[in-house]
Amino acid sequence: MRRLLLSVPYLGWLLAAPASASTLSIDLIWSATTGFGTPGSDQIEALAGDLLTLDVWATTTGPEGLSGVGLSLRFDEDGKNELDLVSAMTISQPYWSLLADPGNYPLLNFESEAGQAGQVASFLVGTLDPGPVDTTFLLGQAVFEVNPSVQADGVDVRGSMATSLDGAFDNLNAPVALLSLGAAGVRGPVPEPSTGQLLLLGLVVLAVRETRLGSRTERSPPRP
Secondary structure (H helix, E strand, C coil), rough: CCCEEEEEEHHHHHCCCCCCCCEEEEEEEEEEEECHHHCEEEEEECCCCEEEEEEEEEEEEEECCCEEEEEEECCCCCCCEEEEEEEEEEEECCCCCEEEEEEHHHHEECCCCCCCCCEEEEEEEEECCCCCCCEEEEEEEEEEEHHHHHCCCCCCCEEEEECCEEEEECCCEEEEEECCCCEEEEEECCCCHHHHHHHHHHHHHHHHHHHHHHHHHHCCCCCC
């Protein structure tokens, strides 16, 4: 089960305000790469030095729509420093009159290091007019560079509502129910066996074969 991180102000509003009939779901999709991996899903293969573009898609459902949303990203939470953030931007849509990029809040953005997660905060959009209803839209994009420490170890980036800027509200200004915040992973290549490893494997196979043949010869009864 994915863990949802909620900011303290949003969590307080969520507990105090009447429930909204609208919901919000976030999907993180790798949309482009400079490497050999195949974009189009939440998982991608990559090598050190590859640049990966991550799309942040938001889907709102329900009659009360969405008047605004703020979302952050957390990456390298396992402390292995597999990704470096290159850039991040919020995507404009016709129904948003208010928009802010993560770069507007440098104190809330930090790079991952060995033993420390990185954060992108926050993709922010909103409107003073009625917002979209039953709509899927591109909220933002982030570009990461892959580090040599990349591994196939599960989630590397996930959505978060951990800062004071984050939250989602409907057109009646009630907090929207969060169905999911999205997650994405990067898989390093499976290492090819070296010539020495292949030679060793061949010797082991031959040794096992000779042992089995010797055992059969010892157990065979003498011919009359």
